[in-house]
Amino acid sequence: MLNLSLSGLALASLASANMGAYPKFGEKQFSQTFHDGYNILKYMSSLAPYSDRKAYGVDRNTPDGCEVDQAFMIMRHGERYPDYSGFGDLYVETLNQMRANVTTFKGDLAFMNEWTYYVSDSNLYSQESTSGPYAGLLDAFSRGSEYRARYGHLWNGQSVVPIFTSGYERVIETARYFGQGFFGYNYSTSAAINIIPEAATQGADSLTPTCAAGVLEEYSCYEDRFYSTFPPLEVAAARLNKQNPGLELTAKDVNYLMQMAGFELNVRAYTPWANAFTLDEWVAFSYIFDLSYYYCFGPGSNYQMANGQVYANATRVLMEEGPKKSGSMFWSFAHDANITPVIAALGLDTPAQHLPNDTVQFPSTYQVSDIVPMGGHLTLERMTCNATVASKAGVYVRAVINEAVVPWTSCQSGPGYSCPLAKFSAIVDKAPKFDETCETNSSYPQYLDFFWNYNTTTNLNYQTGDISSQLTDTDV
Template sequence: MSHLTASYRPHPQSTRPLIVSKMLVGTSLLALAALAHDVLALPSAAQSPSAIRIRKSTATNTTGVFGPDSTIWAEDTPYFPVADYVAPPSNCEIDQVNILERHGARYPKKSPTKKIKSALKKLQKVTITETSMQFISNFTYDLGEDDLTPYGALQSYDAGVEAYQRYTSLVEANGLPFVRASSSQRVVDSAGNWTAGFAAASNSVYTPVLSVIISEDGNDTLNDGSCAALSDSDSPGDQEAAWIDIYTVNITDYLNAGAPGAGLDNTDTQYLIELCPFVTVANSERSEWCDLFSSLDAFPGFEYYGDLDKYYGTGWGQGDLGPAQGIGYTNELLARLTNTAVNDSTSTDTTLDSNPATFPLNRTFYADFTHDDLLIAVYSAMGLFPTPALNYSSPDDQETSAWRVSEMTPFAARMVVERMSCSDESGSGDGEYVRVLVNQAVQPMPSCGSDDNDLCALDAFVESQAFARNSGYGIWNECSD
């Protein structure tokens, strides 16, 4: 059996696209050969209900591919469908699809890597006496940094296969998906792996290419770095830090008791817990770190940390500047849905968006590749996942909250916006409609008067996006203040 490699590599005779200051147009990535791969059949650990929060998920894959708790690893969660895909009503026919997808599973970033190694060093310099922790003495940290893992590459490949199979009717030789990516290498590689999966699913009849790479050094609607006033940090904010000191206390005490003299603090514990998802997606098998922290019931608290991190990062907890970073993409989406020029003065690159070669209209299929923080900003700008302010001192009242990052932005998460033409057989009326799905779950859209099928009339959907259409009512101006 052959396996997809983490880095998307073209044939030696082809030209790998180089990231230029503005764009890369029309450079073909040679599709990876169709790959046969083993179905992961991994051990799962028995789980008990959390004393902090009993999970109430509607996910169809409730056990998760890496064990029952692998659906609550916050933004480090491997992709899983939150619901079964539901076809549109029989009187409706999809005529355009827009996919906004996060890159596949990656290794830790640079800053967390340093903190993980620091915490691990404290444990490995002392004698470990606790049986459940014995594996730590012989554990070797050998993870990469920033890049996709092989498992993450496979996630995007599989997403491309799924996209072709689901939306075959929208594809023809002169109507291939138009694909863009933000310029981080893991995002570019994810886009390439997606096109490879798409091509393989069609038996190489249809071979889409990555047409535009948007530099993260300038305006980029597929990255959350265009607002200078919004800090970008991998360190916990005030709310997240406060929650760490609540949920990790007993876990830290257990680790220190099992490794006398280690002197771990609560922040060390937070980064040690991250070893579970990162080692797991690096090796494509459940890590012993997961079994340790599962036995300590760490993951419900860890998940809520992720909820807070994204809510106060680029969600509404940040104030309006977080959602403002999703305005540019939302306005591009509206342009595609209505086949009109982009009307935006926020994070769009006007050179790209005014050029039909780099921002074509009248297409049936678009696929864009991005990061989780940008996905959160787009969700917020569009009014998805409404939630009361998260109470970082206790998640007990969040049982019914829609804000669950593990279901919003897992690795290889995807938001899909389907435009469809409907006849008047269901009472909705003839015309164009829109529905939004996140990880296959159809999203309620009361702001645009959605019907029982969560379909919004296209005109009503456009009107409902007033925050984006009005540049956040002036909020974007604060980005340069």
């Protein structure tokens, strides 16, 4: 009995010693509260700083037994100042009218008595931001540094790697800073910036293809078409007008002020405009932009899907050729409205039914802030995998949007919910074809060629002199 008692005491002592590895009584290992739905960045649409996509629980890291042997990324430029035409001019006009109507602001707009507009120099319009914790060039450099850690094994340390960018200044600067982050001190000799003009004459040989047949649809399809049907913006205008007699804001004015908030965060650490509106109002504002992208630049438009098919099909061909023949890294940079068509052409983020344009859809099936925030990016990985109990050895494809793995609904049989390359190719084939849909001038290029025929010179790695000298035949 004595031996048994001693054994019992030893076990009790051991258990007591191990208790330090576990929470104390009453503490929870996992929180039961989730506040991601209240992060205001998810309701500022495409105008605000980058945020990772809400993930589905699939590990971002490469699945065990697989190796990424090709990586493709198309990234939006980083955080920026607004363009003057169509953005900044409307913001300034609205602010000037508000200050003309009200001398001292009260209530939710009381901050305006001290607040100053964040564009201090008109030359900053359209530019990538360089200040504040959300600065665009910082975002680009950080993404390059992170991708060097993730995909650095694809570079042999000697070859010159092309970086492809559309011909717009802020996009070019994003490409350059990404390259500096990825290659570090090797950037000046190992990266080769290739600028692809943003011109209709490029046809399909472009990161910004234009579907001639759909031009009229595109220009009649911005958020102004939708905002007037959503009452929360009217409610916001009425509340602010009541707090400030004589203000006379309209729902359209509120739309501009909410847009301005997102842009302010691209430059500064804080925007008081975020608190001037309720979360209900931000939800409506965000959905208005979701509608605009869905119908104007996403799966709601066959013309835009045909635009996206250009990049989607080129990456498919490169994957089928494989890294030994075609190369292992393809870093590309363009605009938000050039990336949403690609995602649509790939059959990702495509709702089963069109979005309703008179009510907010809950739950959201197409949220722009998860697809193309500032610095938003789509990454496609070609993986060579060993056999598992559930899948054969072979080549698979994964899609990653803003650092969250996004599986295809109808194709996820591979490791890490990846898609076999042959089935991925079949998905791409379903998208409307650019040459068949867009009625492109027959004298323009009919397919994307620059992924195969690119420059390896480093002449454009840094800006020298006036940026316009580097934008030959480019619409700026």
